[in-house]
Amino acid sequence: MQIELKPFQALTLWKEIAISEVRDDAHDLTMRQLAVLLTVYLEPPPHTIRGMAAKLKVTKPVITRALDTMGGYGLVDRHRDEKDKRNVLVKRTVKGALYVEKLGDLVIAKARGLPL
Amino acid sequence: MQIELKPFQALTLWKEIAISEVRDDAHDLTMRQLAVLLTVYLEPPPHTIRGMAAKLKVTKPVITRALDTMGGYGLVDRHRDEKDKRNVLVKRTVKGALYVEKLGDLVIAKARGLPL
């Protein structure tokens, strides 16, 4: 992963990834859902609804709905926090891990293909 | 260690950008809209509805609606092709160019901030 990107190259990378995501659109995630998904898989737990809402500067229902949708896809899971039963902890799934891993491969492949 | 770090960095970059976009959500573009926008601004014209639909492998109404929304934001413009009045040519705007430029700066800034 070269870090010395010029503006046009950086945008081309972003464009190629966006187009790839749109094309073989397995799940049609929105930007918000993607931000939630990557937060869950890249940052250390625990992940609560309130915490993620604060991190993304969105309201709690946005996170709840994103988890509803992605939970339906099997990309994330939810469990009550036994220590504090008001909290809900977002958990990773095998399917979600595979999806994220594939996305990482895509970013790398596209970055490698850039004329640097 | 280094081998596993590369995908993680790539995903972290993608995550940081997604979160930034969600946070200061000037326009709340979807992935499809973003793909359309970047295609218009990074690839040489002309850009027709049919051409972009084919490129993104989506139906034409998807492109039409994306242009409706982004046109409302002032990010793109449309004109009839005078050579073939069936066609509509997508045009760039000053506002859209600024938005794309800012996005490029964001990608670069986030890439630069990655721990190599």
Place this chain on the structure above:
DNA sequence: CGAGATCATTTCGGTTCCGTATCATTTTAT
């Protein structure tokens, strides 16, 4: 000239998402 092809848009019914406000449950503090 006229039939068919091409292109973008609109329409349709249905789904999803939005933000605000409210609700139910659980914890904390008095």
Place this chain on the structure above:
DNA sequence: ATAAAATGATACGGAACCGAAATGATCTCG
């Protein structure tokens, strides 16, 4: 014990989007 606070989910009306199909305008070509 009980009131207040905290947390996530849900209700609601409105907006945006979906794919498929229909529409209107324009072009092509026999």
